[in-house]
Amino acid sequence: MHFVKKVPTSEQEKAAKRKEHEKRAQQFLRVRDRIVAKRDKGEYDEEILSLTQQILEKNADIYTFWNIRRTAIEQRIEANRNYLLELDVLDEEKAKSAQKVENLLAGELFLSYECIKSNPKSYSAWYQRAWVLQRQANPDYVKELALCEKALQMDCRNFHCWDHRRTVSRMAKRTEEQELEFSNRLIEENFSNYSAWHYRSIALTKIHCDEKSVKLDDSILAAELQKVKNAFYMDADDQSAWTYTRWLLENGSGKEFLRPESCTPIQLISASFHGTNTTLVFTRAVTVPYILTLVDTDDETSWRGFSSTSPSPTSARVWQYVSDTPLQIANPLETPEKSENFAWMSLTDTPYVNVAKLKMIFDVEEPKEPAFIQELLEDCRQLIELEPKNKWPLYMRSLVLMEYRPIRSHSEIVDNLKLLAESLDTKRVELYKSLISRQKLNFSIREQFARLLSHESDELVVRYSELTSLEGVEFLAGLVGSADFSGN
Structure with missing residues (x-):
């Protein structure tokens, strides 16, 4: 605790602690060896479940022991499945067998819960819960989502819990609108909840964007900026709301300086012939196989790429095809594959230039300001x-x-x-x-x-x-x- 003077530990106390630690280590090794021996013999019985539970309650991050438990439980699930297919078994007995499996799965949820209480960021324990839910006959998604919310109240940036919640949400078939409302509730409780802002951005994109367009409507952007404005004035030094605002600004922007290159759609900027070569320039790095879908040659050997990171790049924004004869490029350029019906654009007299894209890249014209x-x-x-x-x-x-x-x-x-x-x-x-x-x-x-x-x-x-x-x-x-x- 703060401001509490530490009392020096005596040599006798140190020795006692060391002895206790050695004792626990020996106990762990004995149990571990017993578990491994039973696993090697294929003995996935009640004892191996009990032994692995003893260890995991003390250290939930031993992934191998969770694997052993899953194997043991899967064997029981399979045995129950076969039992239910038998014709000469009474329905009452079948119900008891099925309930026994459900009780086993419920016990596994309890074990993982106890592990999470002592270690909320145990990947293995969270994963075990998702695995169990996928095998329960009637999983209680409401209870599981409530557990996630409780864990996030304790630590709003527990990404293990966030990952688990996304899995449970998919299993429960929750809508993106419901998830958006969930993020809204977390943000209202704490404007500094960076993870909730991020979760909100994902939900908004899934609701309002599609594969053809990743830009939010101006009405959505206006509403989101109004929401984030409250966070600015409450604590202008908090980065969460500012980072979210930057995402809103980047959304649909064509400016490379605002976004990583991986987010930039591939477009041909220019294609021109210079006497001994045809030069192609793209918005982002591409490979020769991609270029061959746009030009009237299948030759892969005469291409030369230009990059500041490599003298012989396999992927580059700028490529030259060395030849005294100009290439033809496919038109329309928006279609990534050649076909017999394509019209070819000649570069002999006039180069192709994507003027609109160049104007955007170099800010030649200012966009409309909402x-x-x-x-x-x-x-x-x-x-x-x-x-x-x-x-x-x-x-x-x-x-x-x-x-x-x-x-x-x-x-x-x-x-x-x-x-x-x-x-x-x-x-x-x-x-x-x-x-x-x-x-x-x-x-x-x-x-x-x-x-x-x-x-x-x-x-x-x-x-x-x-x-x-x-x-x-x-x-x-x-x-x-x-x-x-x-x-x-």
Whole structure:
């Protein structure tokens, strides 16, 4: 306990504790050896259930002993199943046999419950409960969900319990709307419940999104931002609500700087012929087999990928096909497989350029700004005034400006990121340097975008812009023939 002076342990007490520990260790080894011997002989009887229970009550994380118990129980379930198929057995006897199995499974739930009480983060004990529920004739899902909720009240970030609850919810066929309401209840009890916010994001996605679209409707986003706003003003220093807000902002965004590459859909950005090679540029790294679904060749040997991480990558955003003859690309490009009915697009005279995607990548045009985004910006501004040393409102305002006002608010974005890097969040200085560099790169590219797109010139000039990274330049590989980055 705090502020309680520790009393030194005497040598006699240490010796007694050591002796007691050795005694318990010897007892454990004897029981363990007995269990292993019986398992090796295939003796999954009542004794092996009793012995494994003795050990697991003291240490629930010995997964092998849970496996042994499952084998023993499965044998009894199978024996009961065969018994019920016998024709000359009375219904009363069959009922007794079935009830005996149910009692055994109920006892297993009790054992795992006792183990969880002493170790709430025992993966093995939680897994055992799910295994038992899947084998009970009439599992009590309501009681099990109540147990999960009680455990989450004790530790809202117990991911073992969260995993178990997801399993039970599926077994109980609960709707995503019910799960959304569950997350709502947890958040109302504790705005700092990071896991509940995360669970809410999963439920919202399953309810409102499909395989073709991962973007939430503006009405949903507005309602969620209104909900999270209460958390901002209760404790602006708590990261849970801010992290959830970032997820809302990322939802449906085409900006790679906000999301990991794995979340970016694969799209062809440009395809162009340069005399000795055909260059293809994609939104994310792809392999040669994927490219062959888009072009009029099956040759896998003449491709060369470009990557900053490997001289000979198997997956890359930029690929060149070395040949004096230009390739043709499948049209429409949205269809990932070639067919006999495809129209082919020639690159001899005019390259293909996904102009809309490039405009999004380099912030050439600002998207429409919904009213709820304007309100979020104003909330962040007020919180910055109230708590000027709090990084979260400034960080969130910067992200929103990068998404919706990258041109109008370029200077403010850079100033905000510098303040975060130099004062408010120095542990993530490299992150902010990278974001600043990307904003400055985008600024320079916007000034030259029309010229590059019209093929008036294929030179990109970004001098003395304090760039720390060239990430993003690769998207212009099909339009740029030479580049000048001197002074960076």
